[in-house]
Amino acid sequence: MARIVITEFMDERAVASLAAAHDVLYDARLVDDAPRLLQEARGADAIIVRNRTQVRGELLAALARCRVVGRLGVGLDNIDVAGCEARGMQVIPATGANALSVAEYVIASAMLLLRGAYVSTAEVASGAWPRTALSNGREIGGKTLGLIGFGGIGQLVAKLARALGMDVCAFDAMMDDDHPAYAELGVRCAGLDEVIKASDVISLHVPLVDSTRGLFDAARIAAMKPGAVLINTARGGIVDEPALAAALRERRLGGAAIDVFGTEPLPAAPHxxxxxxxxxxxxxxxLTAEANDRVSSLIAQRVAEALR
Incomplete structure (x- = not known):
């Protein structure tokens, strides 16, 4: 029987499936108790985390007998993957399990921001009638979606966008220009600068690495199409937050949806x-009810297999 430590929230049914065969410590608040986390890590054969637990440095050193790290998500920037592998630890992300949730968020945000008409409830209920002010929203059909990163999530976003009548172009530094996914989904492969200049909506789907840190700085934000919308569901640190805020205030951009930040939880952000x-x-x-179920079930299954 292996000892499994789960440091952040996980679907209870997936936890129960692991507990049926292993000694499981599940505490969704453990990530916020560093001394106890280090203590529990020393006896763990497996650890399951989300994005807040930093599996590196002191915690990685404490995982002396750990064989597997389960990641309830896909990004691995909170895990020292090379350090884990050097210690013989298998790192398992939930690849693909939350892709639909992210893709729907992107499309819904794009529609909301382009239309600009879904924040009038209080005005209308109070007797105001802002019909003229809200009559110039934009349709998503016929607009160009630019994807920075064209992996599994980017490809699913493209599929949904195409179904709504959008044109889609994409840049991915890790994919060949003749990769079959472009033709299969009706997406035009383009350079980074071309995607930025041509798109009405830009959605980011790249990891946070040295080459993407600060990728959307003031200069690249300024190069975006006037009135364009920027959506970041990838990682904080890719977008220069103050530069984005300035572009919104100056009405150079038409809107932005930001789900990830350089510091999380986000402290007071006057900008x-x-x-x-x-x-x-x-x-x-x-994170949706369905995605959490898929992610948790997948990681429970794969961690259990790795411990056999």
Whole structure:
């Protein structure tokens, strides 16, 4: 019987499936108790985390007998993958399990921000009638979606966007220009600068690495099409937040949806105060009831297999 430590929230049914065969410690608040986390890590044969638990440095050193790290999500920037592998630890992400949740968030955000008409409830209920002010929203059909990163999630976003009548172009530094996914989904492969200049909506789907840190700085934001919308469900640190806020206030951009931030939880952010057509969410694009079930079930299954 192996000892499994789960440091962040996980679907209870998946936890129960692991507990049926193993000694499981499940505490969704463990991530916020560093001394106890280190203590429990020393006896763990497996550890299951989300994005807040930093499997590196002192915690990685404490995982002396650990054989597997389960990641309830796909991003691995909170895990020292090379360090884990050097210690013989298998790192298992939930690849693909939350892709639909993220893709739907992107499309819904794009439609909301382009239309700009879904924040009038209080005005209408109070007797106001802002019909003229809200009559110039834009349709998503016929617009160009630019994808920065064309992996599994980017491809699913493209599929949904094409079904709504959008043109889609994509840039991915890790994919060949003749990759069959472009033709299969009716997506045009383009360079980074071309995607930025041509798109009405830009959605980011790249990991946070040295080459993508600060990728959307003030210069690239300024190069976006006037009135364009920027959506970031990838990782904080890719977008220069103050530069984005300035572009929104100056009405150079038409809107933005930001789900990830350079520091999480996001502290007070005065640069975002008063920005028009801005949607901020607390890193939940990949979190729905269905996605949590899929992610948790997949990781429970694969961690159990790795411990056999």
């Amino acid at each position: 975002f105060q008063g920005c028009p057509n801005l949607l901020l969410t607390p890193h939940i694009a990949g």
